[in-house]
Amino acid sequence: MQGVLDIPSELESLQEVIADAFPSVIEVFEQQLVSDLPPVDEMCKYIERYRGKMLRPTLVLLCGIAANDQHAQMIESDNTSTLCTHAHIVCGAVCEMVHMATLVHDDVLDEAEIRRRGQTLNMLHGNETSVILGDYLIASAYELCSTLDSPVPSRIVGNASAVMCTGELLQLQHRDNHSLDEATYLEILERKTAALIGAACELGALCTLGFDQREHPITQSLLRFGRALGIAFQIQDDVLDLMGNEDQVGKSVGKDLEKGKLTYPLIHHLAHADEQQTIRSLELIRQAAEHDQSGIPELIEAIGSTGSIDATQSLASSYVDRAKSALIELPESPGRSMLDLIADAVISRSY
Amino acid sequence: MQGVLDIPSELESLQEVIADAFPSVIEVFEQQLVSDLPPVDEMCKYIERYRGKMLRPTLVLLCGIAANDQHAQMIESDNTSTLCTHAHIVCGAVCEMVHMATLVHDDVLDEAEIRRRGQTLNMLHGNETSVILGDYLIASAYELCSTLDSPVPSRIVGNASAVMCTGELLQLQHRDNHSLDEATYLEILERKTAALIGAACELGALCTLGFDQREHPITQSLLRFGRALGIAFQIQDDVLDLMGNEDQVGKSVGKDLEKGKLTYPLIHHLAHADEQQTIRSLELIRQAAEHDQSGIPELIEAIGSTGSIDATQSLASSYVDRAKSALIELPESPGRSMLDLIADAVISRSY
Numbered sequence: 001m002q003g004v005l006d007i008p009s010e011l012e013s014l015q016e017v018i019a020d021a022f023p024s025v026i027e028v029f030e031q032q033l034v035s036d037l038p039p040v041d042e043m044c045k046y047i048e049r050y051r052g053k054m055l056r057p058t059l060v061l062l063c064g065i066a067a068n069d070q071h072a073q074m075i076e077s078d079n080t081s082t083l084c085t086h087a088h089i090v091c092g093a094v095c096e097m098v099h100m101a102t103l104v105h106d107d108v109l110d111e112a113e114i115r116r117r118g119q120t121l122n123m124l125h126g127n128e129t130s131v132i133l134g135d136y137l138i139a140s141a142y143e144l145c146s147t148l149d150s151p152v153p154s155r156i157v158g159n160a161s162a163v164m165c166t167g168e169l170l171q172l173q174h175r176d177n178h179s180l181d182e183a184t185y186l187e188i189l190e191r192k193t194a195a196l197i198g199a200a201c202e203l204g205a206l207c208t209l210g211f212d213q214r215e216h217p218i219t220q221s222l223l224r225f226g227r228a229l230g231i232a233f234q235i236q237d238d239v240l241d242l243m244g245n246e247d248q249v250g251k252s253v254g255k256d257l258e259k260g261k262l263t264y265p266l267i268h269h270l271a272h273a274d275e276q277q278t279i280r281s282l283e284l285i286r287q288a289a290e291h292d293q294s295g296i297p298e299l300i301e302a303i304g305s306t307g308s309i310d311a312t313q314s315l316a317s318s319y320v321d322r323a324k325s326a327l328i329e330l331p332e333s334p335g336r337s338m339l340d341l342i343a344d345a346v347i348s349r350s351y
Numbered sequence: 352m353q354g355v356l357d358i359p360s361e362l363e364s365l366q367e368v369i370a371d372a373f374p375s376v377i378e379v380f381e382q383q384l385v386s387d388l389p390p391v392d393e394m395c396k397y398i399e400r401y402r403g404k405m406l407r408p409t410l411v412l413l414c415g416i417a418a419n420d421q422h423a424q425m426i427e428s429d430n431t432s433t434l435c436t437h438a439h440i441v442c443g444a445v446c447e448m449v450h451m452a453t454l455v456h457d458d459v460l461d462e463a464e465i466r467r468r469g470q471t472l473n474m475l476h477g478n479e480t481s482v483i484l485g486d487y488l489i490a491s492a493y494e495l496c497s498t499l500d501s502p503v504p505s506r507i508v509g510n511a512s513a514v515m516c517t518g519e520l521l522q523l524q525h526r527d528n529h530s531l532d533e534a535t536y537l538e539i540l541e542r543k544t545a546a547l548i549g550a551a552c553e554l555g556a557l558c559t560l561g562f563d564q565r566e567h568p569i570t571q572s573l574l575r576f577g578r579a580l581g582i583a584f585q586i587q588d589d590v591l592d593l594m595g596n597e598d599q600v601g602k603s604v605g606k607d608l609e610k611g612k613l614t615y616p617l618i619h620h621l622a623h624a625d626e627q628q629t630i631r632s633l634e635l636i637r638q639a640a641e642h643d644q645s646g647i648p649e650l651i652e653a654i655g656s657t658g659s660i661d662a663t664q665s666l667a668s669s670y671v672d673r674a675k676s677a678l679i680e681l682p683e684s685p686g687r688s689m690l691d692l693i694a695d696a697v698i699s700r701s702y
Contacts, residue, residue: 035517043520105482108482109479129523132520135512135516135519136513138486138490139512139513140509140513142493143506143512150502151502154497154502154505155497155498158493158496162490165486166386166388166391169388173390
């Protein structure tokens with residue numbers, strides 16, 4: 001995530017603390033997936049290329065730091081070794097692994113061909129292998145999480161994963177529903193994306209404050225921050241799927257339309273287009289669902305004509321604002337400032 | 352499982368203890384899957400029909416009782432309330448839920464149509480819903496497991512699930528491998544079936560002895576018992592898939608051949624048939640893999656002619672013996688006698 005940030009000089013030392021912890025997150029991640037079976041090992045190495053922005057581990061680490069009210073002084077005095085503890089590292093790796101499991105299963109369900117500029121696992125090894133490898137990733141994530149002394153992180157991760165699945169199921173239930181409303185759309189996002197991003201932020205706080213501090217106001221603030229951020233993030237993801245460039249986004253685009261998933265730009269558009277335009281847009285939506293992407297430029301123009309692109313940006317911004325205002329309960333600190341920056345970056349990204 | 356047992360009178364009171372605990376296992380199971388989304392709820396209710404022999408919860412409860420050296424006296428004095436604790440109940444429900452998740456995903460991968468005499472979820476709701484519902488079940492199992500005070504059960508369940516996946520991947524890797532050897536076949540079974548059944552037995556012991564007692568000789572014995580039992584169980588499952596009657600077995604049969612999975616009767620047969628017979632049998636195997644089951648009776652006859660059915664029964668029996676001899680380290684007790692009975696029943700069942 002930090003690659004897309006323009007880091008002001010006063011946050012550079014904090015950025016270094018996070019950057020220094022990343023190799024440990026990756027090491028724990030890779031160690032957990034080591035298998036005595038060479039093909040399993042090979043596939044796990046292959047899907048490491050899916051590791052992209054590392055948003056979830058970044059949030060675990062940063063929320064952990066922001067929850068530590070001594071952290072400004074610790075960074076200044078270069079006494080940073082206790083800021084990112086083993087628990088932070090493990091929880092970061094766990095959240096990334098759960099996320100990666102969902103990517104592997106999503107690609108099967110979406111019949112996606114491209115991810116991170118390479119072939120998806122399902123294209124290379126088929127759907128069966130991909131379903132089982134996704135299961136392996138999720139089981140490994142739980143196993144890793146349960147190496148911590150407390151069952152609380154497992155409880156949080158287990159719950160977030162279950163909620164994510166209900167979000168996917170809700171989305172499937174509304175496939176090809178061209179009158180999907182905003183409330184249901186947001187409900188899907190809360191479940192399928194915001195639950196895990198919220199969990200990452202909560203885990204970061206708890207690794208710092210202690211696993212019995214779920215009710216602590218700082219934990220609660222960071223959880224709220226993560227959930228709002230997750231929704232903003234997914235709105236932007238949906239925008240990129242509709243309007244992004246495959247080369248820039250790095251994965252198959254146009255998949256939502258192909259899979260009959262209505263996202264916010266279209267929900268807003270259909271609610272605001274006149275009758276004739278609605279008929280034409282629904283025609284183009286159905287055409288895209290039949291794997292014919294030729295009408296998408298016309299559809300995007302139509303979406304623009306109803307102000308739906310602006311409306312989507314406003315909606316995403318409102319969630320970024322909500323995320324930032326959840327942080328007001330935290331003392332001002334470099335950690336909090338960095339979280340603010342990330343919140344802004346989530347909706348300004350083009351990949 | 353107890354339905355298939357011929358319970359001698361001296362074990363009847365123990366059987367009652369187990370039977371009394373079952374409604375609690377089912378209640379915990381169902382409670383965990385309650386969702387605020389009606390379609391999720393409905394599907395979870397539907398897959399409850401997959402609940403069959405309840406082998407894994409039975410083993411958790413029984414191993415828990417067998418590990419309690421006071422249990423004979425407790426049953427006699429009707430002081431049984433502490434034999435099956437909340438932890439035993441939870442672990443029983445967790446193991447069943449993990450197992451059910453694998454059934455749901457297996458049915459997708461196997462394109463199975465029938466399970467427990469009803470349509471499979473994938474037939475009713477499609478592969479996508481089934482993949483996600485399997486994920487929901489596994490996440491819910493972990494969430495439930497982490498409600499216990501110790502992270503040890505989560506560690507055991509997470510590890511067993513990961514090992515199960517490697518077993519499935521190993522099996523996939525050997526699809527259509529007509530020279531699969533016995534050692535690899537057993538390795539697949541150890542991973543895909545024995546790991547979870549072993550975990551169920553280990554969890555039962557630990558719920559009684561304390562979660563820090565993984566190295567306790569009784570825990571170790573019950574773990575060994577479960578692993579050997581799991582292999583015997585899967586050999587019998589494979590025999591039923593090849594030679595069972597769909598009505599009696601209650602699920603699609605002939606799926607292993609259709610999916611290019613060689614099981615022990617065929618491995619033994621191909622290793623012992625003469626050249627001409629081998630050519631003919633391979634022809635029939637390929638034919639079955641192309642969804643033409645008409646040659647299966649001839650194949651079964653051929654398998655009989657090389658003594659491969661007897662050899663399979665011997666192999667399964669040898670694992671039952673191994674399971675029983677792992678129990679020798681336990682004091683003689685009704686619990687141990689019941690485990691002996693279950694071990695025998697696992698390979699004499701026809702469903």
